[in-house]
Amino acid sequence: MPALALLCRNSRAKRWIVWVAPPFVPYAPALLRHGIDLDRVLMVHPTSTKKDALWAVEQVLRSGSSIAVLAWLKDASDTVLRRLQLAAEEHDCWAVLFRPVEALQQSSPAALRVKLKGTVGKARVEIVKCRGKRPGIVDLKL
Amino acid sequence: MAGLPQYLSLSCGESPATLPTGVSSPRRAKQLWVAVSLRDCAVCPTASDQHPLTALAAHAYGLTSLVCVEEPDGLLLEVHGSLKLFGGIAAVKKKLAAELDRRRLSFDMCAAPTPYAALWLAREARADVLESSSLAGCLGALPLVATRWPDDIKLKLTEMGVQSVGDCLRLPRDGFARRIGAPYLHQLDQALGRQPDLRREIVVQPSLSGMIEFPAEITQTAALAAALQSIVTSLADDLRKRQRQVQNLCIVFHHARRPPTLCRLQLIEPAHEVRRLSDPLIARLERLVLPAPVIALGLDAGVPVAMRLEAVELFADGGRSGQVPVSPAALIESLRARFGAEGVYGLGWMSEHRPERVWIKLTERLLHGRARAARLPRVPNRPLWILPSPVPLAGGRFEPCRETVADEWRTNEPERIESGWWDGGDIRRDYYAVTTRCGQRLWVYQDCVTRSWYLHGIFG
Numbered sequence: 001m002p003a004l005a006l007l008c009r010n011s012r013a014k015r016w017i018v019w020v021a022p023p024f025v026p027y028a029p030a031l032l033r034h035g036i037d038l039d040r041v042l043m044v045h046p047t048s049t050k051k052d053a054l055w056a057v058e059q060v061l062r063s064g065s066s067i068a069v070l071a072w073l074k075d076a077s078d079t080v081l082r083r084l085q086l087a088a089e090e091h092d093c094w095a096v097l098f099r100p101v102e103a104l105q106q107s108s109p110a111a112l113r114v115k116l117k118g119t120v121g122k123a124r125v126e127i128v129k130c131r132g133k134r135p136g137i138v139d140l141k142l
Numbered sequence: 143m144a145g146l147p148q149y150l151s152l153s154c155g156e157s158p159a160t161l162p163t164g165v166s167s168p169r170r171a172k173q174l175w176v177a178v179s180l181r182d183c184a185v186c187p188t189a190s191d192q193h194p195l196t197a198l199a200a201h202a203y204g205l206t207s208l209v210c211v212e213e214p215d216g217l218l219l220e221v222h223g224s225l226k227l228f229g230g231i232a233a234v235k236k237k238l239a240a241e242l243d244r245r246r247l248s249f250d251m252c253a254a255p256t257p258y259a260a261l262w263l264a265r266e267a268r269a270d271v272l273e274s275s276s277l278a279g280c281l282g283a284l285p286l287v288a289t290r291w292p293d294d295i296k297l298k299l300t301e302m303g304v305q306s307v308g309d310c311l312r313l314p315r316d317g318f319a320r321r322i323g324a325p326y327l328h329q330l331d332q333a334l335g336r337q338p339d340l341r342r343e344i345v346v347q348p349s350l351s352g353m354i355e356f357p358a359e360i361t362q363t364a365a366l367a368a369a370l371q372s373i374v375t376s377l378a379d380d381l382r383k384r385q386r387q388v389q390n391l392c393i394v395f396h397h398a399r400r401p402p403t404l405c406r407l408q409l410i411e412p413a414h415e416v417r418r419l420s421d422p423l424i425a426r427l428e429r430l431v432l433p434a435p436v437i438a439l440g441l442d443a444g445v446p447v448a449m450r451l452e453a454v455e456l457f458a459d460g461g462r463s464g465q466v467p468v469s470p471a472a473l474i475e476s477l478r479a480r481f482g483a484e485g486v487y488g489l490g491w492m493s494e495h496r497p498e499r500v501w502i503k504l505t506e507r508l509l510h511g512r513a514r515a516a517r518l519p520r521v522p523n524r525p526l527w528i529l530p531s532p533v534p535l536a537g538g539r540f541e542p543c544r545e546t547v548a549d550e551w552r553t554n555e556p557e558r559i560e561s562g563w564w565d566g567g568d569i570r571r572d573y574y575a576v577t578t579r580c581g582q583r584l585w586v587y588q589d590c591v592t593r594s595w596y597l598h599g600i601f602g
Contacts, residue, residue: 016470024527027599028491028501033524038489043503044477045485056477063473118581 005035007067007094016042018060020071021053040067054080061087061095068094075103082109104128174222174253174272176235177260180215181248194247201241203383205234210341215290216261218341221253231270254280257341258333262288262307274335281333282308289329295322307333351442352376359398359435366395366436367424373441374423378416386446387412393423394440395432402440403432407479410471412447418472425479495561496569497598501528522557523575525585525599532596535586556588575601 004017017040019026028038044060046052057071061084069088076084076099088095097110104115113129125138180194195211202209205228208220221234228234231253242249252264254271259281263271265288271280284307286296299322304310310318310330319327331337352373360366370393381387389412395403407422477486488504556572570590577583585599 016473022527024529024600025501026489026526027497027524027528028489029522030524030526031489032491038491041489042474043487043489045481047481047485052480055480059476060473063476065470065473123581 003094004068016040016060016066017068018042018044018066018070020044020056020060020069021046022070022072042066054084057084057095057097058087061091061093064091064093066093068096070096070098072098074100078107078109085109085111172222173220173255174225174231175255175257175260176219176221176231176238176251176253177212177257177264178217178219178238178242179250179252179261179264180217181250194245198241198245198247200380200383202238204379205237208341210257212257212261216264218257218261231272256333256335257339258329259335262333265290278311278334282306282311284308286310291326295326298322351440353438353440355438356436359437361435363428366439367427369439370423370427370441371420373439374420375416377441377443378414378419381414381443381446381449384446385449387414387449388419388443388446389413390444391419391423392442392444393427394442395436396438396440397432397434398437400434403430405430410474412450413471414449418469418475421472422475422479425476429480495559496567497524497528497559497573498531499562499567525575525583525601527600529598529600532587532598535595535597558590559587560590573598 007017017036019041022043025043026041031038031041044056046056053071053073054076057069057073060066060069076097081097084095084097087093101115104113108129110129111131112127115126115128117124117126123140125140127133127136127138129135178198195215195217198217199209199211202217202219206219206221206224210218212218219234219238221231224234225231228237235251235253239249239251242251250264250267252260252268252270254260254263255274255277259271259277262284263269263280266284268280268284271277286299286304286306289296289307299310302313302321304313307330311334315327328337332339354369354373356365356369360369377388389409391407391409393405393407395405397403405423405426407426409418409422413419474486483505486505490502490504492500492502494500556574558570558572560570562568571587572590573585573587575583575585583601584597585601586595586597588595
């Protein structure tokens with residue numbers, strides 16, 4: 001959230017923060033509390049197939065008019081992810097994909113892969129992959 | 143001197159063929175007209191019933207803003223203001239000639255400082271006259287037929303031994319006006335640039351609708367998409383020339399024995415670019431189920447609005463690739479074309495106590511004109527995710543207990559939200575933030591009236 005707020009503040013031109021297929025609707029007051037400009041938030045709910053979600057993410061990345069994409073993807077193949085990654089790098093767009101735990105078994109071209117696990121009072125951040133660094137585990141107190 | 147007939151000055155003897163063309167001189171006229179004369183106007187090769195000149199005039203608006211039609215065969219363009227943009231008279235003529243060739247019209251073209259001069263010279267396929275000083279000489283060599291004056295006038299002049307425009311100019315002015323007619327003298331003066339030639343530019347009908355009829359019934363989407371693309375391209379071309387934009391488009395698919403199928407598209411903001419118009423339409427077409435084969439495709443673009451020009455950055459922020467980014471509106475349109483207006487929306491915020499009414503889906507005015515909500519003085523801690531509607535916990539009888547919930551949530555003061563008695567949406571709720579055994583933080587509430595428990599949000 002703070003990263004999104006920072007992106008909001010730093011970009012002059014109006015560029016979207018796109019949420020593709022989130023599980024619920026983000027609550028506007030919470031976003032405001034974190035300093036996110038609501039005018040930039042764009043929700044996209046793909047209709048049915050999982051291909052639609054991937055298509056939407058790719059459209060958003062390739063358009064160059066968005067600054068960040070948060071997408072909840074059920075499954076995606078390695079090549080598709082690589083394509084998304086290239087599009088994101090090409091158009092300066094921050095892409096975060098939320099994927100189910102089973103996807104950890106699959107290889108991914110992402111620069112950073114993180115597994116989050118929450119327990120009472122703390123959250124365990126398992127860095128599965130980080131380009132140029134070793135994987136590790138960080139515990140965060142909440 | 144006063145008794146002598148007043149002659150028109152004439153610098154005869156200079157042959158038009160030897161006249162240098164394309165010479166720029168400091169005494170260049172302020173106006174430069176390009177005349178197009180169609181050799182055979184009876185042939186009408188365009189598919190529409192429009193006169194070829196009118197259709198051509200619509201195209202000529204791409205070259206200049208002042209276009210006149212001179213019946214029956216001529217088209218006049220004032221191009222002095224366009225010379226710099228297109229790179230000289232030769233380039234303007236080349237563009238116009240390319241369009242005429244495309245329409246398979248046989249024509250002659252000539253440029254001159256006055257409309258009549260340009261037209262008469264074009265009719266006789268003479269060379270361009272760019273200087274006013276040599277205008278009289280070039281016009282003088284033209285035969286009378288170039289003027290397209292009525293036959294009886296021409297006959298009368300021929301009987302007088304007048305064969306060319308130059309002969310006309312040699313006649314005494316008052317005698318010419320008396321015997322032939324003052325309007326013709328006036329025309330001669332206008333051709334020579336002695337009298338102003340005020341012309342009314344033609345107004346091309348806003349033909350923002352188009353129609354393509356197919357030779358056979360079409361069943362394939364690809365063929366329809368190609369037809370749609372061509373119809374939208376001509377629309378966009380038209381819009382660009384007239385500096386207009388459209389917001390609503392309606393595509394009509396005509397069937398042989400069924401009422402036509404309509405496909406409406408409303409853009410987020412008015413647009414005129416081909417891709418902005420065609421991409422959403424083609425995406426829509428791909429998802430459209432047509433009840434029958436299509437025999438004709440129509441396009442209605444409604445009333446155009448004046449083009450809104452936007453300042454773009456000189457060094458467009460196109461990322462590392464340097465590509466021009468798609469505008470924010472175009473992104474929404476391409477997404478909406480696939481997911482519908484309900485699937486793509488923004489978030490709005492209202493000053494309201496009831497949690498489910500604080501936020502709204504914004505499907506309109508996503509880009510402009512949104513009143514920026516004044517920031518809350520203090521936004522209370524709210525969950526990141528809100529459920530569309532509160533979910534009763536175990537049918538409303540569930541009460542968070544020690545097995546499922548970790549912290550001593552009861553010791554926290556609940557947040558009482560009580561509001562809405564005035565509009566029928568009365569609520570009285572006690573909200574708690576609870577943490578479950580597996581670490582999830584939930585936003586639950588107890589309805590103070592029914593004493594049931596509901597889940598309303600999840601903290602991220």
